Amino acid sequence: MLMCCMLSTFAFANPQLLDKVAVVVDQGVILESEIDALVNTVKRNAIQNNQSLPSDQALRTQAIERLIVTNLQMQMAQRMGIQVSDPQLEQTIDNIAKQNNVSVDTLREELQKTGISFDEYRENLREELITGEVTRANVRRRIYISQDEVNNLISLLEEQGAEQAEYHLGHILIGFPPSPTDDDIESAKSRAEKVLELLNNGSDFKKIAIASSSGAKALEGGDMGWLNINAMPTLFAEVVQGKEKGELIGPLRSGAGFHILKIKDLRGVQNAKVEEVNARHILIKPSVILSEERARKMLQDIKQQVLDGEADFAALAKEHSEDPGSATRGGELGWNDPNIYVPAFKEALASLEPGEYADPFRTVHGWHLVQLLERRVSDATDKLKEDKAYQLLWNRKYAEETDAWIREMRDAAYIEVLAPTNDAD
Structure with missing residues (x-):
């Protein structure tokens, strides 16, 4: 009986307006709450930056326009099947925290201090990643760069x-x-x-x-x-x-x-200057019969043998390394921009002086033992000039398109x- 009375009370109570549709966008809608949230975010950022703002009406107009574009992009993402999974999102947040030299917990606390909930931050970031991917997928197919354009820009850069x-x-x-x-x-x-x-x-x-x-x-x-x-x-x-x-x-x-x-x-x-490194490595890939720990221990033993003068690194690389591209050369990778390597490999090289060996470390490819042979800073090569010209043209056309x-x-x-x-x- 009590439950019936409660239901009756709710049924006849004055209706409470929770939200309402502000804009119809193709198959989607924009709610008043979304507009208010974006306007409030702009206001909050303006206060932090000591920036004056125009009228609320002007802010609302700009917020609506931004949300219309985002809504259309999200609808397109759904049609294209573009998604960002929770693990992908967590990895992105972890990377953002590392770039700012803080932990994820510290990042969460800093967001709360500014009035942003962590859940709101996560979903906004997910939306940003999705709309970015939709934009790239649709815009890059519109861009064509000819070799003549690249060559002309290289000449222009040299003249400048x-x-x-x-x-x-x-x-x-x-x-x-x-x-x-x-x-x-x-x-x-x-x-x-x-x-x-x-x-x-x-x-x-x-x-x-x-x-x-x-x-x-x-x-x-x-x-x-x-x-x-x-x-x-x-x-x-x-x-x-x-x-x-x-x-x-x-x-x-x-x-x-x-x-x-x-x-x-x-x-x-x-x-334009480029730092290049010359390194060599031995790669061991764990398998069903070779455990992670055994692969690491194997490389640790090789390192000790080389340091003790009991073995030759190049000979061991030819015998044991599972990187076919470098094994035949004694593990030598040649002169390269360290940015071409996966992050863990790049970080290991950055920590070494010429001649030093890193402790065995894991990447997506397997376990590595790496030695930095030489490091140099050189003028940009013709290939680097070409890459730079291509990237500048790409950036310009990408923005325009x-x-x-x-x-x-x-x-x-x-x-x-x-x-x-x-x-x-």
């Missing part, structure tokens, strides 16, 4: 000499719709000129970017970070050269709208922003 400028850019985009009319273009140009006037009169760039920009980094105050002159969009590269720190540039017209840039800072890049892909995805989607309702309605 050792000091190649990098720019820390601020960016505001006053966008116009797809297939804009003359009136749309004129209206956007007028708004861009007004924004530039405000900036020239001392208005805060970040605040205006958050309030007005249609760019991908609007919620970050338009901060594009540090960009090499050859990695930034071509439109920007053509106008920033020779400009000084603090200068404003624009409006610049593109297919997306009118751009305004600010040179937040600039710096020169040193001559990402923006274009997001615009196309956004324009093709069904989006309905619902009018806010009064809670009492």
Whole structure:
């Protein structure tokens, strides 16, 4: 009887509004709570960075636009079958903690101090990993780089000499719709000129970017970070050269709208140098008949025999190493950039002086005994120059194609922003 009364009480109690749909995005929705959470995150970051912000309405507009794109990316991820498992997520969090020289528990405590729950952090990170993979999968197929482009950029880099400028850019985009009319273009140009006037009169760039920009980094105050002159969009590269720190540039017209840039800072890049190591190793792979401990002990015994002068490393490598690429050469790997090796191998080499041996260690390939033979710092080789030119071209095209892909995805989607309702309605 008591249970019936309780159910009756709940059934006839005043309804409590828990959440509501704010935006319909194709097959998905964005809730008011999601918008509020993102706005609150931006506000919290602004307080920590002593940054002023535009009105709540402007923040809400930018938050909605960011969430629309994220929602579309997550829907696409579901169709493509892209997921991030819990073990993958935990490994990523562990790597983040290590990069910051803290434990996962310390990371959890620091998040709680800023008002972010660890569960919220995990799911936001999972979403970030998924959307990143969706973007890479869709954008990289749009990029083609010819050998002529690479060769031309190598020549340009050589002409520029050792000091190649990098720019820390601020960016505001006053966008116009797809297939804009003359009136749309004129209206956007007028708004861009007004924004530039405000900036020239001392208005805060970040605040205006958050309030007005249609760019991908609007919620970050338009901060594009540090960009090499050859990695930034071509439109920007053509106008920033020779400009000084603090200068404003624009409006610049593109297919997306009118751009305004600010040179937040600039710096020169040193001559490309590469550290190379020459090492040799013996690889033993554990198996059904060879345990992990036995493999480790076998390499420890080999190390001691070599140190005691009782055996020759090269001869033992030819006899025992299960790395076919180096065993025939006495375990020698040749001169290489240490970054090509798996992390544990790279870290072992970094801890050694020429001639020293590391204690046996495990990688995904098996157990290793490694000796560092020599270390050198050399000028970039032709191959390194080619790799650098290719990467700069890739970075530029990836940024341009990402923006274009997001615009196309956004324009093709069904989006309905619902009018806010009064809670009492």
